[in-house]
Amino acid sequence: MHIPLKHLLSLVSIAALAGCGVSERIVDKDTGMALAVKPAGVIAEHDEEEFEMGPAPYGHYRIVGEPVPDWQPPGFAQRANPLTWTFIGPRPISSEYWSGEANAGGRVVSIAPHPTDANTVYIGTASGGVWKTTNGGTTWTPLTDTLSTLNHGAVAVDPVTPTTVYAATGEYQSGTNGDGLFRSLDSGVTWARIATTAQVGSRCSGLVVNGQTIHVTGSAGYHRSLNGGANWSTLLSGSCSALRVDPVNPQIVYVARSGQGIYKSTNGGGSFALMNNGLPAAGSYSRIVMDISKTNPQVLYAAFLSGGNSAGVYKTTDAGATWTATAAPNFCYPQCSYDAYVGVSPLSENTVFLGGVDPRYATAGILRSLDGGATWAEMTGNNNRVHPDHHTIAWGPTNIIWEGNDGGVWKSTNAGVTWTNVNSTLAASQMYHIALHPTSTARFLGGTQDNGTPERTAESTNWPQLQTGDGGFSAFDPTTTTRRYTTYVYLTLYRWVNSGATDISGPWSGDSINWIAPFVIDPNSSTTIVAGTNRVWRTTDATAATPTWTALSDVNVSDGNTINYIAVAKGASNTIYSGNSAGGVWVTTNGTLWNRRSVGLPSGQISTIVIDPSNPARAYVAYYNTTGGRVFRTTTTGASGWSGVTGTLPSGVAARALAVDFQYEPPVLYVGAGSGVYVSFDDGATWTKNDSTLPNVNIGSLAINTTTRQIVAGTYGRGAWRAALASPPTCFADFNNDGGIDGADVEAFFTAWGAGSATADVNEDGGVDGADVETFFIAWQNGGC
Numbered sequence: 001m002h003i004p005l006k007h008l009l010s011l012v013s014i015a016a017l018a019g020c021g022v023s024e025r026i027v028d029k030d031t032g033m034a035l036a037v038k039p040a041g042v043i044a045e046h047d048e049e050e051f052e053m054g055p056a057p058y059g060h061y062r063i064v065g066e067p068v069p070d071w072q073p074p075g076f077a078q079r080a081n082p083l084t085w086t087f088i089g090p091r092p093i094s095s096e097y098w099s100g101e102a103n104a105g106g107r108v109v110s111i112a113p114h115p116t117d118a119n120t121v122y123i124g125t126a127s128g129g130v131w132k133t134t135n136g137g138t139t140w141t142p143l144t145d146t147l148s149t150l151n152h153g154a155v156a157v158d159p160v161t162p163t164t165v166y167a168a169t170g171e172y173q174s175g176t177n178g179d180g181l182f183r184s185l186d187s188g189v190t191w192a193r194i195a196t197t198a199q200v201g202s203r204c205s206g207l208v209v210n211g212q213t214i215h216v217t218g219s220a221g222y223h224r225s226l227n228g229g230a231n232w233s234t235l236l237s238g239s240c241s242a243l244r245v246d247p248v249n250p251q252i253v254y255v256a257r258s259g260q261g262i263y264k265s266t267n268g269g270g271s272f273a274l275m276n277n278g279l280p281a282a283g284s285y286s287r288i289v290m291d292i293s294k295t296n297p298q299v300l301y302a303a304f305l306s307g308g309n310s311a312g313v314y315k316t317t318d319a320g321a322t323w324t325a326t327a328a329p330n331f332c333y334p335q336c337s338y339d340a341y342v343g344v345s346p347l348s349e350n351t352v353f354l355g356g357v358d359p360r361y362a363t364a365g366i367l368r369s370l371d372g373g374a375t376w377a378e379m380t381g382n383n384n385r386v387h388p389d390h391h392t393i394a395w396g397p398t399n400i401i402w403e404g405n406d407g408g409v410w411k412s413t414n415a416g417v418t419w420t421n422v423n424s425t426l427a428a429s430q431m432y433h434i435a436l437h438p439t440s441t442a443r444f445l446g447g448t449q450d451n452g453t454p455e456r457t458a459e460s461t462n463w464p465q466l467q468t469g470d471g472g473f474s475a476f477d478p479t480t481t482t483r484r485y486t487t488y489v490y491l492t493l494y495r496w497v498n499s500g501a502t503d504i505s506g507p508w509s510g511d512s513i514n515w516i517a518p519f520v521i522d523p524n525s526s527t528t529i530v531a532g533t534n535r536v537w538r539t540t541d542a543t544a545a546t547p548t549w550t551a552l553s554d555v556n557v558s559d560g561n562t563i564n565y566i567a568v569a570k571g572a573s574n575t576i577y578s579g580n581s582a583g584g585v586w587v588t589t590n591g592t593l594w595n596r597r598s599v600g601l602p603s604g605q606i607s608t609i610v611i612d613p614s615n616p617a618r619a620y621v622a623y624y625n626t627t628g629g630r631v632f633r634t635t636t637t638g639a640s641g642w643s644g645v646t647g648t649l650p651s652g653v654a655a656r657a658l659a660v661d662f663q664y665e666p667p668v669l670y671v672g673a674g675s676g677v678y679v680s681f682d683d684g685a686t687w688t689k690n691d692s693t694l695p696n697v698n699i700g701s702l703a704i705n706t707t708t709r710q711i712v713a714g715t716y717g718r719g720a721w722r723a724a725l726a727s728p729p730t731c732f733a734d735f736n737n738d739g740g741i742d743g744a745d746v747e748a749f750f751t752a753w754g755a756g757s758a759t760a761d762v763n764e765d766g767g768v769d770g771a772d773v774e775t776f777f778i779a780w781q782n783g784g785c
Contacts, residue, residue, distance in 0.1 A: 055173075055174060055335065055338040055339075055389070055449075055450070056174065056449065056515055056516075057515060058173075058174060058175045058337070059174075059175030059176075060175075060515060061605045061624050062432060062515075062516060062656075062700065062716070063127070063174060063175075063176055063430070063449075063698070063716060064151075064175060064176050064177050064674070064698075065127060065149060065150075065151050065176055065177055065674035065675065065697075065698035065716065065717075066149070066177055066626055066652055066653065066654055066673065066674030066675060067148040067149040067169075067177065067178070067179035067652075067674070067675055067696075068148040068149070068179075068675045068676065068689075068696055069650045069651065069652035069653060070650070071147075071148035071179065071193075071696075073146075073190075073191070073192060074146045074190075074692060082679075082726070082764055082765060082766040083677075083679065083690065083691075083693075083694075083711070083723040083724075083725075084691075084693050084723060084724070085690065085693040085694040085713070085721045085722065085723045086693070086721065086722055086723070087427065087461070087718075087719065087720075087721055088444070088456065088461060088712075088719075088720050088721065088722050089427070089454075089456055089460065089461035089462065089463045089719055089720060090427065090429055090446070090454050090456070090461065090462065090463035090719055090720070091105070091424075091425060091426070091427035091461040091462070091719065092104060092105050092408075092423050092424050092425070092426065092427075092462065092463075093105070093429060093448070093451050093452075093454045093463055093464075093465050094454075094462050094463065094464045094465065095464045095465050096387070096407060096451060096452070096454075096465045096468075097452070097465060097468045098358070098385070098387050098388055098407060098468065099385060099386070099387045099407045099408075099421060099423070100383070100385025100386075100421070101385075102385070102421045102423075103408070103421055103423040103424050104387060104407035104408055104423055104429075104451045104465075105140075105407070105408035105409070105423035105424075105425075105426025105427060105428055105429070106125055106126070106128055106407075106408055106426060106427070106428025106429040106430060106451070106717070106719075107125060107126040107127075107389075107391070107404075107405070107406045107407075107408075107428065107430060107449065107450065108123050108124070108125055108126070108391065108392065108404030108405065108408055108409050108426075108428070109124055109125070109126050109152065109153065109154075109171055109173070109391045109392055109404060110123065110124035110152065110153065110154045110155045110207075110391075110392050110404070111123050111124075111155070111392050111393070111394040111402045111403075111404050111409070112124075112155045112156050112157045112165070112394065113157070113394055113395065113396035113397065113400075113402060114157060114162055114396070114397070115157060115159045115162050115397055116162065116397050117134075117162075117397070118136070118396045118397050118398040118400060119133070119134055119135050119136045120132070120133065120134050121133050121136075121137065121396065121402055122143075122155050122157060122165055122188065123140075123155065123402075123404060123409060124152040124153065124154060124155035124167065125150075125152060125426075125428035125717065126151070126152065126171050126174065126176070126428075126430065126717065127150055127151045127152070127171070127176060127428075127430055127697065127698055127716050127717030128142070128150050128427070128428030128429075128430075128697065128717035128718045129142055129143065129144035129145060129147065129150035129152060129167075129428075129695070129697075129717070129718070130142075130143045130144045130152060130155050130165075130167045130188065131143060131426065131428070132187075132188050133422075136400075136411070136422070137409060137411055137420075137422030138422070138424075138425075139425045140425045140426045140427075142427070142695070142718075143184070143188035143189075143191075144167060144182070144188075144191060145692075145695035145696065145697075145718070146692055146695070146696060147167075147169075147179075147182060147191060147696060148169075148179045148193075148675060148696060149169050149170075149177065149178060149179045149674070149675050149696060150675070150695060150696060150697045150698070150717050150718065151169055151170050151171055151176040151177060151178055151698070151717070152167060152168070152169055152170075152171065152178075152204075153168050153169060153170050153171045153172050153178060153203060153204030153205060153207075153218065154167075154168040154204045154205070154206060154207035155167050155168070155207070156168075156207045156208065156209045157209075158209045158210070158211065159209075159210065160210065160211040161211070162187075163185065163186060163187045164183065164184065164185055164209075165183070165184045165187060165188050166181060166182070166183050166184075166207060166209055166214070167181070167182045167183075167184075167191070168181050168182075168200070168204035168207045168216055168218070169181070169182065169204065170197075170201070170202045170203035170204055170218065170219070171203060171204075172203045172204060172205035172218055172219060172241065173205075173337070173338055173339075173391070174338070175203065176203070176698075177202055177203075177674070178197060178201075178202045178203055178204060179193070179196075179197060179202075180193050180194075180195045180196045180197050180199065180200055181193070181194055181195035181199075181200050181204075181207075181214075181216060181229065182194065183229065194225075194228070194229030194230075195216070195223075195225070195229055195232055197220075199223065199232040199234075200216045200218065200220070200223045200232065201216075201218040201219045201220025201221065201223070202218075202219060202220070203218045203219035203220075204216060204217070204218040205217050205218045205219075205240060205241050205242060205243065206218070206240070206241075206242055206243025206244075206255075207243070208243055208244070208245045210245070210250050211228075212225075212226060212227055212228045213225070213226055213250065213268065214228070214229055215243055215245060215253060215269060216243075217240035217241070217242065217243040217255055217256075218239075218240065219239050220234070220237075220239075221234050221235075221236045221237045221238055221239075221240055222234070222235055222236035222240050222243070222255045222269065222272075223235070224268075224269045226268075235269055235270065235271070235272070236255055236257065236263065236272060238257050238258065238260070239257070239258040239259075240255050240256060240257050240258065241256050241257075241258050241287045241288050241289065242254075242255070242256035242288050242289050242290045242302075243255055243256075244290060244291060244292040244300070245292075246292065246297045247292065247294045247297055248297050249297070250268065251265075251266055251267055251268045252264065252265065252266055252297070252319070253265040253268060253269045253272075254290065254292065254300065254320065255269075255272065256288035256289070256290055256302065257288075258286055258287055258288070259282060259283055259285065259286055260274070260282050261274050261275070261276045261279055261282055261288075262274070262275050262276070262279065262288065262290065262302060262320060263275065264319070264320050275316075275320035275321065275323075277321060277322045277323060278314065278322050278323035278324055278325075279302075279304070279314055279323050280304050280311050280312060284304075284306060284311060285304040285305055285306045285311045286305060286306055286307060286337065287304075287305040287336070287337060287340075288302055288303065288304055288305065289302070289303050289305070289340050289341050289342050290302035290303070290342055291341075291342045291343050291344045291352075292344065293344045293349035294344070294346040295346065295347065295348060295349050296349040297319070298316075298317055298318055298319045299315065299316065299317050299344070299349040299372075300315070300316050300319075300320065300344075301313060301314070301315050301326070301342050301344060301352050301373065302314050302315075302316075302323075302342065303328070303331075303332070303340060303342050303354065305332065305336040305337060305340055306336070307336065307337055308333060308334040308335055308336055308337060309330055309332075309333055309334070309336055310328070310329075310330045310331055310332055310333065310336050310340070312325050312326075312328070313325070313326045313328035313331070313342070313354065313373060314326065315372065315373050326369070326372070326373025326374070327373060327374055327375065327376065328354060328367070328369075328373060328376055329363055329364065329367075329376065330363050331354045331356040331363055331364045331367055331376075332354075332355075332356040332357060332363070332364075333356070333357070333362060333363045334357070334362060335356075335357050335362070335389065336356075338389070339355065339356065339357060339388075339389040339390050339391055339405070339406070340354075340355060340356060340390075341353075341354070341355040341390060341391060341392055341393055342354060342355075343355070343393035343394070343395075345395065345399075345415070346395050346399060347399060348370075349372070350369070350370060350371055350372040351368070351369070351370055351415070352368070352369045352372070352373055353366060353367065353368050353379075353393055353401075353416065354366070354367040354368075354369075354376070355390030355391065355392070355393060355403070355405075356390060357388055357389060357390070358380075358388030358389070359378050359380060359381050360381070360388075362388075364376075364378055365378060365379070365380040365381070365386060365388065365390065366378070366379045366380050366386060366390060366403065366416065367379065368415075368416050379416040379417070379419075380419065384418055384419060385419075386403065386405065386407075386410050386419050387405045387406055387407025387408065387410075388405065388406060388407075388450075389405050389406035389407075389450060390403065390404075390405045391404050391405055391406075392404040399415075400412070400413055401413075401415070401416055403419070406449070406450040406451070407423065407450070407451060408421075408422075408423035408426050408428070409422050409423060409426065410422065427461070427718065427719045428717055428718065428719070429446070429448045429449075429451055429454075429717075429718075429719045430448055430449035430450075430451075430700070430715075430716045430717055431446045431447065431448050431449075431471075431700045431701060431714035431715055431716060431719065431720065432447045432448065432449065432471065432472055432473075432516045432700050432701065432714075432716070433446070433447040433471070433472055433473045433474060433516070433700060433701045433714060434446050434447075434474075434700070434701045434703055434712055434713070434714025434720055435473075435474040435475050435476060435484075435703065436476070436703045436705045436710075436712055437476050437481060437705075438476060438478040438481065438705070438707070439481075439707060439708070440481075440708075441459075441705075441708045441710060442456065442457070442458050442459045443455070443456055443457060443476070443481070444456040444463075444712065444720060445466070445474035445475075445476065445484060445486065446463070446471065446474070446714050446719075446720055447470075447471025447472040447473060447474050447486065447487065447516070447714075448470070448471045449470060449471075449716070450469070450470055451465070451471075452465050452466065452467045452468040452469055452470070452471050453465070453466050453467040453471035453474055453486045454466060454471075455484070456720075466484070466486065466496065466499075467486045467488070467494065467496075467501070469488050469489075470488060470489045471486060471487070471488070472486075472487035472488065472489060472491075472516040472517065473486075473487050473516065473517070473518055473519050473520075474486045474487065475519070475520070475521045477521065477526050477543075478521070478523075478526050479526040480526070482497060482498050483495065483496065483497050483543070484496045485519070485521070485529070485542075486501075487516075487517065487519065489515055489516065489517075490513045490514075490515065490517060491505065491508065491513050491514075491517035491519070491531060491532075491533060492505050493505045493506070493519060493529075493531065495542065495543070502545075504539075504542065504546075504547050506531065506537050506539065506547075506549030507549060508531075508533045508537060508549075511533035511534050511535065511555075512533065512534040512555075512558070512561070512562050513533045513534070513562060514532075514533075514562040514563065514564060514581065517531070517532060517533060517562070517563070518531065518532045518563060518564065518565050518566045519531035519532070519566070520566050520567065520568055521542075522568045522573050523568060523569075523570040523613070524568075524570065524571065524572075524573045525540070525573060526542075526543075527540060527541055527542050527543050528540045528542065528573065529542045529547075530552075530566050530568055530576060531549075531566070532562075532563030532564075532565075532566045532578060533558075533562065533563065534555045534557075534558040534561070534562050534563065535551050535552075535553045535554055535555050535557055535558065535563075536551070536552045536553040536557055536563065536566065536576065536578055536594075537549050537550065537551055537552065538550055538552050538591075552576070552588070552591060552592070553578070553586070553588070553594050556586075556594070556596075557578050557580065557584075557586040557594055558580045558581075558582075558584075559580050559582040559583075559584040559596075560582065561580050561581040561582045562580065562581050563578055563579070563580050563581075564579050564580060564581050564605060564606045564607065565578070565579045565606055565607065565608055565609050566578050566579075566609070567609040567610065567611045567619070568611075569611045569616035570611070570613040570614075570616070571613075571614075571616065572589070572616045573591070574588065574589060574590050574591035574592075575587070575588070575589045575611075575616040575637065576588050576591065577609045577611060577619055577621075577637075577638075578594075578609075579606030579608075579609050579621060580606060581605050581606070582603060583598070583601060583602055583603040583604045583605070583606060583623065584596060584598045584601075584606075585597050585598050585601060585606070585609070585621055585638055585642075587637045587638050589616075589637060595638075595639075597634070597637060597638025597639060597642075598638070598642075599638070599640075599641035599642065600632065600641040600642040600643065600644070601621070601629075601632060601642050602623060602625060602628055602629055604623045604624060604625040605623065605624040605625075606621060606622070606623055606624075607622045607623060607624050607654075607655055607656050607657060607658065608620075608621070608622045608655070608657055608658035608659075608702075609621050609622075610658055610659065610660045612660075612662050612667075613662060614662065615635075616637065617634070617635055617636055617637045618633070618634065618635045619633070619634055619637070619638075620632065620633050620645070620658060620660055620667075620669070621634075621642065621658075622655035622656075622657070622658035622671065623654070623655055624654045624655070624656060625654060625655075626651065626652050626653065626654045627651050627652070628646075629644040629646045630646050630649060630653075630654065630655040630671075631644070631645050631646045631649065631655050631658065631669065631671065631684055632644055632645060632646075633645050633683070633684070644684075645669070645680075645683055645684025645685070646684060647680065647682075647684045647685045647686055647687060648685070648686045648687050649671065649678060649680075649684075649687045650687075653671070653673045653674070653678065654673060654674055655671045655672075655673070656671075656672050656673055656674060656698065656699050656700070657671070657672030657699050657700065657701050657702040657713075658670070658671055658672070658702065659672075659702035659703060659704045659711060660704070661704055661706070661711075661725060662706075663706055663727075663728050664681075664728055664763075664764075665779075666681075666682065666683035667683065668680070668681055668764075669683065669684055670702055670704075670711060671687070672699025672700070672701070672702045672713060673698075673699060674698050674699075675696040675697065675698065676689055676690045676694055676695075676696050676697070676699070677689070677690045677694060677699060677702070677713060678690070679765075681763045681764065681765040681771065682763070682771060688765070688766075693723075694713070694721055694723075695715070695718045695721075697715040697716065697717045697718040698715060698716040698717055699713050699714075699715055699716070700714045700715060700716040701713070701714035702714075704725065709724060709725045709726070709727055710722055710723065710724055710725060711723050711725055726764050731779075732762045732776065732779060733745060733776070733779040733780045733782075733783070735748045735749040735752075735776070736748040741780060741783050745780060746780065749762075749776050749780075753768060753772060753773065756768050760772055760776075762775050762776050762779075763775040
């Protein structure tokens with residue numbers, strides 16, 4: 001049958017809950033027709049992930065990020081950095097299928113409308129910081145790019161003094177790392193940290209502010225400050241998934257403790273009592289989300305969630321003394337551990353909203369009850385499209401509803417009957433990987449979390465969506481650039497020609513496979529692709545109607561885990577490096593025999609391997625570890641071991657991505673970290689962090705185009721950023737450009753160096769110092785460039 005091609009053949013993959021014995025269904029999204037069925041248990045190695053589609057596994061190493069070590073607010077002295085970064089999109093991801101062929105901006109987990117100004121709203125994006133609109137969502141502005149982390153869990157506006165805004169970092173649902181609680185006294189212009197992770201935990205689920213009293217819940221319990229953040233107390237331990245404060249009597253505080261129940265305080269959070277009359281038994285659920293009525297605070301609704309299912313939505317009309325089950329369906333199946341909310345309208349205690357997944361392939365998207373939970377109606381669908389995976393809902397002062405999900409922000413002015421997409425200027429996409437066009441400075445592919453793979457096709461921040469769902473590794477065919485390759489999770493590999501796609505996945509459905517699994521086009525042959533599961537696969541006829549795949553290795557190359565990264569040597573197609581999730585590096589130089597080349601390397605997750613294009617024996621490997629050695633070099637394909645080049649890279653910084661500019665000697669190294677980019681001009685001895693032109697965002701991927709001389713960062717939270725790279729001098733050892741390398745060049749160099757001339761910055765690190773003398777003399781003594 002012919003399948004529509006524009007959006008990944010209009011397919012949706014719905015994976016069953018692990019262990020349920022239900023098959024995965026592939027559905028044509030245009031017709032609803034089942035196109036194929038994969039047998040249950042095909043991906044048995046992933047049973048701990050409850051389902052294949054949707055969020056990354058909790059705390060996945062690609063998403064967690066780390067804050068800037070020893071962060072200081074902007075204004076402190078910072079060493080000059082030679083790179084100036086520019087945002088290149090997507091803003092927005094346009095033609096996004098799940099958003100109704102409209103715009104998507106990235107995942108939103110918290111919304112805080114201004115208490116009196118209906119046009120002013122603050123949002124907390126999952127890993128792109130806090131954003132603000134002052135015109136009802138027409139335009140959004142990022143406020144926190146220079147904070148120590150852009151991973152956010154909750155944002156709140158002080159109702160007493162609405163120029164005071166709070167941002168709690170670290171997302172509770174996905175397990176990303178935060179760095180405490182921040183406050184702005186000037187509507188988001190400047191920020192200061194008022195609580196560390198030792199005081200409020202590293203992942204936030206709830207934040208309520210009323211003047212000097214601040215309540216915070218999250219992975220480390222319930223925390224309270226009575227003096228504006230000067231002092232903190234932890235009054236409930238354990239993981240707490242939800243927080244509500246009585247809008248009439250702030251002495252009444254409700255806290256949901258994961259797996260234990262709902263606790264109530266009548267003294268402002270000083271002490272708590274369990275309110276479990278009529279609720280599910282402790283241990284039968286893992287997470288609770290809840291809300292309280294503003295018109296009648298005696299009424300609360302709470303959803304009890306167990307893995308991918310709802311264990312029921314309950315209601316109390318006596319402030320928690322007794323609870324009864326509502327008639328709500330399994331609204332957030334199959335992703336209740338990730339996307340679910342309860343919201344009570346400020347106009348009526350009987351008007352309740354539930355946020356789930358999406359009605360097109362799951363139980364529900366946004367449900368509404370007008371009778372206190374007795375009946376429920378779906379509020380999205382048909383031509384009223386809202387992106388799936390719903391996380392948060394809030395009401396503004398004129399009762400405009402604001403809703404946040406994996407695609408961004410929607411609003412409703414008629415109680416949820418219709419929804420307006422307001423994502424045209426939100427730029428918070430979460431990129432796992434970015435691919436550069438081989439010759440064009442304008443074209444890129446970015447594999448994103450739940451917003452597919454958008455493609456930049458021109459010098460614009462607007463990136464139309466190419467592939468839907470979750471994107472991963474991508475590549476342009478260097479010989480036919482209308483041919484592109486993209487991936488869906490667990491290495492479903494697609495070949496695109498113009499706007500048409502073909503699934504060319506290999507016979508690896510029974511393998512253990514990473515969530516975001518690697519593939520690479522052989523730099524020596526555009527028809528050869530090498531991919532990694534728990535072994536290495538290769539096809540030499542990638543452009544054939546049905547490519548033939550061959551396993552080049554057995555499963556030993558994964559050391560009992562999965563492959564994270566693969567690199568193929570330029571000029572030597574059979575020299576392949578493979579790095580796995582246990583920290584092992586395996587190398588073949590003949591495409592058949594593999595050797596474990598891990599002497600001198602640590603355990604841990606490998607992030608990147610980069611091979612010298614002129615010397616297959618020289619390579620660099622980077623690790624997601626945050627301490628010890630994280631970047632290493634070999635000159636012998638690892639046969640003689642690896643040398644550490646981590647140098648002064650600060651403790652706490654993971655080498656989440658690595659790019660190497662081999663046009664310099666020594667090569668210039670770039671590390672993408674959990675909050676920015678570090679560069680080394682001396683082969684890893686010393687490192688310098690980016691300046692404020694790049695946000696402190698988790699870096700998912702780095703890539704260098706030596707032809708166009710640009711470096712690009714695909715970030716997990718702030719889209720794609722680009723910086724121009726200087727071209728190496730033709731021969732800086734011939735400093736006076738007279739065609740010879742002799743003493744006259746030394747004299748000319750020291751004249752420029754003594755004057756502090758930028759021409760003496762031969763290592764291009766932004767300063768003229770002793771390092772330039774060393775670089776110059778190495779080249780001069782070698783009689784080369």
